[in-house]
Amino acid sequence: MNAVVIAVAIMLVLSLLRVHVVVSLIVGAVAGGLLAGMGIESTLAAFQKGLGGGATVALSYALLGAFAVAISKSGVANVLAEKVLNMIGQQEGKGTELVKWMLIMLLLVAAISSQNILPIHIAFIPLLVPPLLYVMGRMQLDRRLVACVLTFGLITPYMFLPVGFGGIFLKEILLANVAKGGVDVTGLSVMQAMMIPALGMLCGLLVAIFISYRKKRIYQTVDTGQVGSASNDYNPKSLLAAGVAVVVAFVAQLWLNSMIMGALLGFVVFSLAGVVRWKETEGLFTEGMKMMAMIGFIMIAASGFAEVMRETGHIQTLVDSSVSVIGDSKALGAILMLLVGLLITLGIGSSFSTVPIIAAIFVPLALQLGFSPLAIVCIVGTAGALGDAGSPASDSTLGPTAGLNMDGQHNHIWDTVVPTFIHYNLPLLAFGWAAAMLL
Template sequence: MNAVVASVVIMLLLSLCRIHVVVALIIGAISGGLIAGLSLEATIEAFNNGLGGGATVALSYATLGAFAVAIGKSGLAHALADRALALVGRQTDASAVNGVRFLIIGLLLAIAISSQNILPIHIAFIPLVVPPLLYVMAKLNMDRRLVACVLTFGLITPYMFLPVGFGGIYLNEILLANVSENGVDTDDLRVMSAMALPALGMLLGLLIAVFFSYRGKRDYNLDAIARTERVDASYSPRTLVMALVAIVAAFVVQLWLGSMILGALAGFVLFNLSGVVKWKEADDLFTEGMKMLAMIGFIMIAASGFAEVMRETGDIATLVQSSVATIGDNKPLAALLMLVVGLLITMGIGSSFSTIPIIAALYVPLALEMGFSPLAIVALVGTAGALGDAGSPASDSTLGPTSGLNVDGQHNHIWDTVVPTFLHYNLPLLGFGWLAAMVL
């Protein structure tokens, strides 16, 4: 059995059985290495060599967690909850309440989309914006699985369709560059035309989640949210202004220096200097915040080790070659298998940006031989890379939403984020990506 397929399947099955994702990644990586014929020592060495790739992201999330806790201390969460609850309290009929629900959904969707291009901060906004809204969402009986789907859509669709911000990196610097390096003339290609149908598949998944799958009510423990989010905290105009100043400073530093770590630290230091966070409380608050997002950090570190073992096995190329032997001259089957293989690889690695360089060298020559047009090849490779970003236990597009929705322990990463986003996005993306390859 192919080691990549085996390791991804083992990791996913363990995760679905509620084994912690870090443990599932480690077991999956070791199993894949041994199945590929690597010795235990070589497998562990490859895993260890890959761990450093996730260290920067892990430290970024740890410092961001500390910054988020400081914002909670400022009372900004309480102020937002008070305003939103007042708005909810004024509504007397079901249609008005639904209006507030859609207002929250629209706000989160707009911020998530903007985080990929207008203000490219990726998931950094989630632990700052989402936790203050949990109490209000619980009052409205909003299903957090819906919010997870909304956030994941906003984190993925812009970069796979709009060539600005992170989309400029994914579409121009990674996708078109790798397709071009492997023999396709991309000078006159409109990348948005190639990715329009796959993006439409993502939109279809979002609409199904909003208007069908999770339109019903779901109950959450309000007391647990109140304890976690300091709903009873006091605040003043001064502390609220300082919170807003700290948030702006954190974003400016992050964009200026390109470091989420320094941005979060700048915001936390401002809270200390202003007296919102007392010096004697700073150490405990920082530790509390690091704990809040520590899980994401460890998962990203383990995922980097997992990806390195997969590369070391050499079975990614074998997986593609074995698929070629099955294809023959069947173009529809070729397109489908290339997309499914891309899904498997990204589900394991957890990053679309890291998947494209791996698969482009294998897919482009095959697609050219099969007679796919340049536009279809770009759509195939771009969709194959994006497949699995939603629905991967190790992707920051799923870890980010969980970090904001699970601060009170009432949102399971696998069953409330990973499974819903996998079903609502990977399945339509698979279908619309295949259609794009056939019609372009």
């Protein structure tokens, strides 16, 4: 049996059984290493070696948590929540429905913008989502729908639009690795190659909105003073400080290419403006880091898991075994390449890391099977994107959970991972395969 397949399966099964994701990743990594014959010492050494890869991201999220708490203390959260609540008022029916759609569009536009227009990735979630939890609770809006909306906005832009993070994924990673495999990509439209898979993502989003989660879901109302609640504890000075802090954080993140420095400088602005008193700084900072601790530890453990999978050498074996099964069948070849990409990304949690792994083998194979350059780009790109939604270790699922679970009423696996897996990976498989056969 392939060690990577077993390790990913163990990790997913344990996660679905509500074993904590960090524990699931560790157990899966150890099982995979032992099955590959690495031995317990080599497996643990590889796991520990990989932990450092997630440290930067984990620290970034911890500081973003502190920054989010500082923003909520400024009163911006309350103003935003109250504005939406005033729109709801005592209205029923169409009035509430209008606010619901405005809220969904707000989150969708913010998520899409975070990938291309203002490339800050998931940094906006702990700032924007928690203040709206009170409003979502009042409207009985199903948070699984919100998770699907956010994940769509975090993934679809980079796999279709070649700007921002999309420029990195589509041009610097996808096209570069396909060209390295011997395909002439000169003049090739990457948007044309990825259009049909992107339509699959859109279909999944529409199903989530209009079919799966259109009914109301009851949540416990957040008490005044807690995360996401609405209160009157704010003043113009604190709101101005919050605006300056957000601008400083975003500019620093873009200029220095560091979420760590962006969040830290934003927090300093709050301190200097007096919104956060100096004697409160330590406690507030600790509170914010606690809120984001889970996502940080999961990212660290995921890096260790990915390193063990690479050290086993069974990723290459998995790809090679798929090649031997395919034979001369283009239809079978396309679906197996997509499934291998799905499996690898589910375990590693990163589309950006999956493409270089699979392109080296899949590109020559696709050429041998007679796929066009456009179809090859589509296959490799879709195989890489598959599994980003629905992976317990992906920041595209961890980010939405971090915002939606601020009050402890949103489960990472059953309310984010499973819904996004069903609504995005299944359509991506179908539309990706169709695109490979048509292009």
